[in-house]
Amino acid sequence: MTPLERLRAALRDTPQDEWVDAALTAAAERPETIRRSFAAAGRRVGRAPLPGVPGWTADEAARALLLAALPADRVPAETGELYRYGDADEKRAVLKALPMLAVGTAGLPLLHDAIRTNDARLLAAALGPYARHLDQAAWRQAVLKCVFTGVPLSAVNGLGERADHELAAMLAAFSDERAAAGRPMPADAAALLDRLTREEA
Numbered sequence: 001m002t003p004l005e006r007l008r009a010a011l012r013d014t015p016q017d018e019w020v021d022a023a024l025t026a027a028a029e030r031p032e033t034i035r036r037s038f039a040a041a042g043r044r045v046g047r048a049p050l051p052g053v054p055g056w057t058a059d060e061a062a063r064a065l066l067l068a069a070l071p072a073d074r075v076p077a078e079t080g081e082l083y084r085y086g087d088a089d090e091k092r093a094v095l096k097a098l099p100m101l102a103v104g105t106a107g108l109p110l111l112h113d114a115i116r117t118n119d120a121r122l123l124a125a126a127l128g129p130y131a132r133h134l135d136q137a138a139w140r141q142a143v144l145k146c147v148f149t150g151v152p153l154s155a156v157n158g159l160g161e162r163a164d165h166e167l168a169a170m171l172a173a174f175s176d177e178r179a180a181a182g183r184p185m186p187a188d189a190a191a192l193l194d195r196l197t198r199e200e201a
Contacts, residue, residue, distance in 0.1 A: 080110065095130070098128075
């Protein structure tokens, strides 16, 4: 079962499944309707965690499915517009949907925008599976921002594979700054730094 199929199956157990079906059909046949449906999703399906799909809420799932239902040639443009003009919940849903959409690298500007914000939820969503498209320098800076803003490093997809000696050097410098200020390094960042240091030695 694909991630999109898992989201759709989980939403079938919600009271608003008929609304979801109608909205998906409309998005496929009349793409201009997606903006109204995308904004209404929080009201129509709720924002509760989605049983069986850890880390997803019902509105996020509905929004991801709406984007996937669009004709392929409309996906990149609509994704960008819905992110640009959406509220924080809508932006987060777009970021989480990106790995499931045929957008190639067209979603990178959205990641860069999310990483620049101070919204921890957007930063965490930006570092999901789609972050594989970030170049290594931008990815390292994003990881360091997670440490700085308190986003758990467990949110960073592919951390074990991409963490390198340059990230270790950045974390060591940050650790020194924290120590000088009498503040401890977050436990997950300290553990990562320790692992990278041992591997390098």
